[in-house]
Amino acid sequence: MxxxxxxxxxxxxxxxxxxxxxxxxxxxxxxxxxxxxxxxxxxxxxxxxxxxxxxxxxxxxxxxxxxxxxxxxxxxxxxxxxxxxxxxxxxxxxxxxxxxxxxxxxxxxxxxxxxxxxxxxxxxxxxxxxxxxxxxxxxxxxxxxxxxDKLVHHATLSNRAKLAHLLLVLMDRYGRETVDGANTMHLPVSRRDLASMIGARHETVSRIISRLENEGIAFFSGRSVRVPHIDALLEEIRPQLVG
Amino acid sequence: MxxxxxxxxxxxxxxxxxxxxxxxxxxxxxxxxxxxxxxxxxxxxxxxxxxxxxxxxxxxxxxxxxxxxxxxxxxxxxxxxxxxxxxxxxxxxxxxxxxxxxxxxxxxxxxxxxxxxxxxxxxxxxxxxxxxxxxxxxxxxxxxxxxxDKLVHHATLSNRAKLAHLLLVLMDRYGRETVDGANTMHLPVSRRDLASMIGARHETVSRIISRLENEGIAFFSGRSVRVPHIDALLEEIRPQLVG
DNA sequence: CGGGGGTTTGAGTCCGTTCAAAATACGTGG
DNA sequence: CCACGTATTTTGAACGGACTCAAACCCCCG
Missing domain, CATH: 2.60.120.10 (Jelly Rolls)
Known part of the structure; x- marks a missing residue:
């Protein structure tokens, strides 16, 4: 078209x-x-x-x-x-x-x-x-x-932390807060793209998502994401030592 | 001072x-x-x-x-x-x-x-x-x-490939060609800095350097580097699949 | 309904990190 | 010029994260 x-x-x-x-x-x-x-x-x-x-x-x-x-x-x-x-x-x-x-x-x-x-x-x-x-x-x-800033993140954060950070950034633009205090959004990109944004393989992103769901931090269904407690994602962004 | x-x-x-x-x-x-x-x-x-x-x-x-x-x-x-x-x-x-x-x-x-x-x-x-x-x-x-470009490299290259690329870039500015066709240079930065430039730990850089020496690709002594065949470093820069 | 891309999951491997200790280089003052 | 303390670098062993390859699954679209 x-x-x-x-x-x-x-x-x-x-x-x-x-x-x-x-x-x-x-x-x-x-x-x-x-x-x-x-x-x-x-x-x-x-x-x-x-x-x-x-x-x-x-x-x-x-x-x-x-x-x-x-x-x-x-x-x-x-x-x-x-x-x-x-x-x-x-x-x-x-x-x-x-x-x-x-x-x-x-x-x-x-x-x-x-x-x-x-x-x-x-x-x-x-x-x-x-x-x-x-x-x-x-x-x-x-x-x-x-x-x-992205370069510093790539140098110091784990894939899990980078994904958490990316979700927070996207939530800032696409997210809506529901009555129960949870945040939801519709992802603008595929998981493949999510992976390339943080410099990881798409399988790795898939696995991190599974773990985030098992731990009750974020729930994914297709391109919609639900984060019950946004603070839990913030906790994930802990830089490690580099150099 | x-x-x-x-x-x-x-x-x-x-x-x-x-x-x-x-x-x-x-x-x-x-x-x-x-x-x-x-x-x-x-x-x-x-x-x-x-x-x-x-x-x-x-x-x-x-x-x-x-x-x-x-x-x-x-x-x-x-x-x-x-x-x-x-x-x-x-x-x-x-x-x-x-x-x-x-x-x-x-x-x-x-x-x-x-x-x-x-x-x-x-x-x-x-x-x-x-x-x-x-x-x-x-x-x-x-x-x-x-x-x-650095973001793409961080997303697609291994630490070894990133170090090889960095050495080539530094050689371009600091290197001199010797009579036998080898390239030598004096590194402007410490290994710690080399590590932070490619987003790796300094121990990892140290290990990669050891391997490059064992394989005859590059020889380090303090901050001076000697690369007998510059093409061997170029060979190291092979992007992997990402996403 | 049959593709085809995107996604998930599994098993195995390797790379890179972590923690720790030793060795080396470096700068400073005696 | 050498001794000393400090920072950097090297090396080791063990662990874990992330990748590879592969297969199955799902969903959307034609």
Whole structure:
């Protein structure tokens, strides 16, 4: 099923609610008009690719709705899920800035609405408003910080602790608290992806999940998760000595 | 032993050789003058701290000579060596941009020359020349890319493969080829640090080194390393399946 | 209803860690 | 220059976590 597109007047950045929560909030009124003219809105179905590793980007992607997986493949074809992107995030600007091919692929994990902004428009805006570049810089620095935190976790935590941490992070975004104080959520990713996010085999994740269920810490059914006492997951994150 | 400083006229960015290889190369002549006025050059001894995690940066640091280790500590006090910085690199600008405390510490791994540039001067220059911000953005994007590559390696490689890869990377910078085709280098870091760079215990690194010696792949004596056939190390980097 | 991917479970093995102790290198002051 | 205390590195033995290979299961979708 191909993605659907809506050009120009059909949708307008001027009225976009997400824009105020994104890097584009630094733009002046006339610059937003320029942004709106250079933009095309796309709707993606679950599993559809927004861009692929190796391609040269011809623009940036601004998320309005849904969840997008940022993956990188190694030489053996392993896919590692590096990051989940959400509304307000801008994707793929590295390639536009450097002219180099994308180093990651971006794939919709469910119905998603993503606006594509023409490379020429992006460059015009960066030229017109230096704050946009500084905003991108702040955002990229935050991503780098997050990536370094993940590196520290990979170096110091066990797979069980990393999975517990990941569940807490996902619960923060997807979770709902029920009347009895338990937390529940619907996982946005498969267990294979959960495994690649923490750098473990999927069988290992499966086994850790079994143990968490036996110990009454978390209960899984398909992609829905129920955690009776969220503190029990927090207890799992105990770093070990490294070095 | 305290670091030594040289203010203003004692050293000058205008004549600095490294500047042309750094982010500051985008500056115009009059902007370089401004840079030179806001700058102080420091000499650090091995082990001295340039800045520490938790501090708020009052400027950025521009490396002229030496090697600097960028570390992060976790809650248990584990130090993870995230990155090695070299002449031409600019350090600590994230904290200046966001006003948040440093997320990492920077420590000289040997005699190093690093210029400190006043936060006010940095902001003036970012204001005066938008290309400087874009240059920082490109640099940060490259760092993010490198961090993500490390994440993929941590997720897919064994400790042995990760150590082999690290040795190859270090050999690229510190290595010299001898007449018989072997490669030798002097390691810039301790084995403890080597271990934290690949996310393993130092005992494990010690054991891997023993095995590499028994197999004739690499020979260690103190901090000097000799690799008779560099291809043998390349052979070690075989990713395994993950996910 | 028949695939096919994702998931679970099992058994066996190996890698890497833990704890402990010895050996070595290093810096400092005498 | 050497003695000494400290930190780093090496090595050992035992344990446990995580991986490999394999088979069965499940569920979704065509």
């Amino acid at each position: 191909p993605k659907t597109s809506h050009k120009g007047s059909d949708f307008d950045c001027v009225t976009c609610i997400m824009r105020k929560h994104s890097d584009w909030r630094v733009l002046a009124t006339d610059e937003v008009d320029l942004l709106a003219r250079g933009q095309t809105r796309y709707s993606y179905q679950s599993g559809e690719s927004i861009y692929s590793m190796g391609q040269v980007g011809n623009g940036v992607h601004c998320m309005c709705a849904g969840t997008v997986a940022i993956r990188r493949l190694d030489a053996e074809g392993n896919s590692v899920l590096l990051h989940l992107a959400y509304p307000g995030d801008t994707l793929g600007y590295e390639s536009v800035l450097t002219g180099e091919p994308h180093r990651c692929s971006a794939e919709a994990l469910g119905p998603a609405k993503v606006c594509h902004i023409d490379a020429r428009t992006v460059k015009q805006l960066l030229d017109a408003n230096p704050n946009l570049g500084l905003q991108f810089l702040r955002r990229t620095a935050a991503s780098l910080d997050a990536a370094q | 305290p670091k030594t400083s040289h203010k203003g006229s004692d050293f000058d960015c205008v004549t600095c050789i490294m500047r042309k290889h750094s982010d500051w190369r985008v500056l115009a002549t009059d902007e370089v003058d401004l840079l030179a006025r806001g700058q102080t050059r420091y000499s650090y001894q091995s082990g001295e701290s340039i800045y520490s995690m938790g501090q708020v940066g009052n400027g950025v640091h521009c490396m002229c000579a030496g090697t600097v280790a960028i570390r992060r500590l976790d809650a248990e006090g584990n130090s993870v060596l995230l990155h090695l910085a070299y002449p031409g690199d600019t350090l600590g600008y994230e904290s200046v941009l966001t006003g948040e405390p440093h997320r990492c510490s920077a420590e000289a791994l040997g005699p190093a020359k690093v210029c400190h540039i006043d936060a006010r001067t940095v902001k003036q220059l970012l204001d005066a020349n938008p290309n400087l911000g874009l240059q920082f953005l490109r640099r940060t994007a490259a760092s993010l890319d490198a961090a993500q």
